[in-house]
Amino acid sequence: MNATNKHTLLLIDDKPANLIALKSMLEKPNREIITCNSGNEGLQILLKEKVSLILVDVQMPEMDGYEFVEITKQHPNTANIPTIFVTAISDEAKYINKAYDLGAIDFLFKPLVTEITRKKVDSFLKIWDYDQELKMLNDKLVAKNGELEQFANIIAHDLKTPLNNIKSLVEFIEEEHLLDLKEEATDLFDMVKSSAMSMSKLIDDLLHYSKNVENNDRKETINILSEVNAVIKLINPNGDIKITKDNLNHTIDFQSVAFKQIIQNLISNAIKYNDKETTEINISFDEDQKQIAITDNGPGIPENQSEKIFQMFYTLGQSSRGDSGTGMGLNLVRKLAERNDVKVYHNSQYKNGSQFIISDLKTS
Missing domain, CATH: 3.40.50.2300 (Response regulator)
Known part of the structure; x- marks a missing residue:
């Protein structure tokens, strides 16, 4: 000061x-x-x-x-x-x-009384100074966020352009010299394309992350069941994925976009990393505990990694379905939860798969 x-x-x-x-x-x-x-x-x-x-x-x-x-x-x-x-x-x-x-x-x-008058005035002027500094910091932060988003978009464009060129060039070589390529060379080309696609997805995830975390829309009253149904419709699971819902017809205070993003990430992960013939996912709401549980019958997550999975870029490796994540989804989930004054964590005590809890929900 x-x-x-x-x-x-x-x-x-x-x-x-x-x-x-x-x-x-x-x-x-x-x-x-x-x-x-x-x-x-x-x-x-x-x-x-x-x-x-x-x-x-x-x-x-x-x-x-x-x-x-x-x-x-x-x-x-x-x-x-x-x-x-x-x-x-x-x-x-x-x-x-x-x-x-x-x-x-x-x-x-x-x-x-002179002394009382002076002390009260001095105190309120100090409060005024703190308020002005907070406003200044907030203005700088807003400006900086705008600059960062613009910078992220430019960088994303500059990175994705050569990646797309690499992918197109590899496909052109494959088409023109398909008969001349040996099996080892074909495998190498596949690896180059796969790496380019992974890099492109990482760039998209980084952009998506930055925009969602800075989303300042206010909370509203949302219906859990309606929001979950909208996410499931978007994911459009096929016949080997069974999703059940228990006691979801309740309202909570939450940013609608953030809530959908959290649910979508948790369901998508449950599908992506499941190793069973039929993926089973249950979404339930506990009125007394004020929490939502998303449970699956997958391989589970080691207890010593229950917190690490929420770190930026941390992954558990390749999924049983062949693809791998960028390690940003669960970090985004936690950031969006914190923005809405709730907690998201992995229940390490659950042993029949994985269970993620969204707790401290405000019912309305």
Whole structure:
């Protein structure tokens, strides 16, 4: 925190003597103090000046302190300026509650005590400084995220273009010299194509990851069953995949896109890594525990890898169906879960396959 931050204070009171006394209490080298005698004049000043703190008298003619604050809170440029009421009115609860309802942050009761007045003002100016720094950091973060997404798109394009050229060139050589190629050479060409396709998929996953993790859509009320059905329809499992659903007709607070992405990743992994003739997946909701369990009858995951699988680029190797992942799916699942204030983990105690739990769900 910069100790030399300059602050502008706005003091409003219809009695000039009160303004002189208050200003003398609060004067410091790093402060500019503006005084005025009415709420209307104060509103005009706020249009031109960047104010860090307002101290306003409650009892004034034409526009009292309550009306002044009510107006400032309706405008985005002034709504977040901390405001302290200075008043000689009784400190009864009804007056205090009214002020807080309007958005005031504190009271100073007349006659003012110099030390208390100074300490309260110093404290709220520190809060103002922290708030401004947070806003600045947030603005920088938003700008940086935009730059990163643009950079990611450029890099993805620059990487995928030569990959596509390699794939096309290999296919051309195969077509033109198919009869001349020995079996070993054909195998090598297949390896080159497979590597190019894997690299292309990794680039796509990286782009998908960056866009999904930065998705800031707000939570909404969603129906678990409807969302799961939409994912299953998208995956379109064939006859050797059996998916059962238990007690899913409930609503939770979640980002719809994020929830679908989590469910899709977990179901897709259960299918991809299953080693049984028929893949069996069960999706269930526990009302008491407020959690969803996705269970499969696959080979399971070693207990010592229950957390490692959520690390970026960590994989368990090639799946039983021949393909391999990029190690980003489960990391994305965890990031999206954290964005929605829930947890996703692998239940290492489940021994008949794999079980992933989405816990701490907020029902609605």
